[in-house]
Amino acid sequence: MPALAAAVYLCCYCLLMLLWYIYVAVASCCCSLMLICCIMLRYAHVVGTQKSPRPETKILFQSPLPTIRLELYYLRTPLFHNLFLHEEVESIKMPSSLLHQIATFLLLLCFLRTSSAVLFSSLHQALIVTASPRPGQVLYAGVDQIRVSWALNGSLPAGTGAAYAKVKISLCYAPVSQVDRRWRKTRDDLKKDKTCPFKITTTPYASVGGSYDYAVERSIPTATYFVRAYALDSSDVEVAYGQTTDAKKTTNLFHIIGISGRHASLDIAAACFSAFSVLALTFFLVAEKRKAKQ
Known part of the structure; x- marks a missing residue:
């Protein structure tokens, strides 16, 4: 019984750990997707302008309050050009408070993960x-x-x-x-x-x-x-x-x-019933053989 209980406990523990890792992975993916959708769909303001092709890709950050300006210049290719309908993405404006909240949240997660472990x-x-x-x-x-x-x-x-x-x-x-x-x-x-x-x-x-x-x-x-x-x-x-x-x-x-639940009286009763069952089986076998000979 102790071995069975230990095996059941170990199986439950492994199952709970597996469910926990699955939950963490799913939660991380959901948070990442929500964060990307929040930035790209709700708070992104894209202004399209016609500009001459630029020969290189460049990312430039400017920080005038109350917004942070991000200018993206890309290497124009036919596929990318057709994808954006001949319009080059010039700027994406996002509220600085949102970026501050995102940065603070990520830093807090890193801090909690590193500071919670005591070796x-x-x-x-x-x-x-x-x-x-x-x-x-x-x-x-x-x-x-x-x-x-x-x-x-x-x-x-x-x-x-x-x-x-x-x-x-x-x-x-x-x-x-x-x-x-x-x-x-x-x-x-x-x-x-x-x-x-x-x-x-x-x-x-x-x-x-x-x-x-x-x-x-x-x-x-x-x-x-x-x-x-x-x-x-x-x-x-x-x-x-x-x-x-x-x-x-x-x-x-x-x-x-520890307390195993076994007592001397229980062991004595189990031994008596076991001996009685063996004697009863022997008695009936002998009786059946005598009847068969008659």
Whole structure:
């Protein structure tokens, strides 16, 4: 059942990602087409004049307010000449406010795409994080608790934590529990990283550090874990981190046994019914053979 649930989850995740990429592609194409139609059809004013052919193609921009003038001279060919009915396009006038809005929109899109990505490799390990479980200790979901403590690394220069506003603490998978599980894959982009999906708490940052008692939730699956803390700035962007393990995530790991839904009474009942079915089958086979001999 866990393997089936994992396969269903993986299929749903892949389907959602495929639909998301399709949506982004369609939305980008629609926005581009709308932008082109808006410029060429609604706001373009074409003035046709007769002029002598020019031997080269030239694009000239002039910017007298309140409009921006764009003059286009093209290399006259029979096909192009017939296409424009012997009229050369002299100028296209567009409101400067429209161009400013378009430029601002494109710049904003570029800024959002580049600024939203926070890479884990770019963060400094400025926090010292400790957790109460001993290395190799086994905890049970819905039963045990974890005490997490964090503090700023005292060896760092003064003023290191001046930009920190909050501390976000999460429960993270160890590499041994990520093998053959793409939905737990570690990525450098924190928006796509699946290493730490379980949030423990988010607390205000304090220079003296802090601690938190976390009751292991019943929904935590069986795996090997460690604890990681992120320092957030005033915009809730990760700027530093700390964790209870080393850089390779191989030390100070602990295990959590999740709730599988199986109990001892259920296992005993299943074993009894299985034994009864085998005995019943044997009894009826023996009885049929005796009847056949008679």
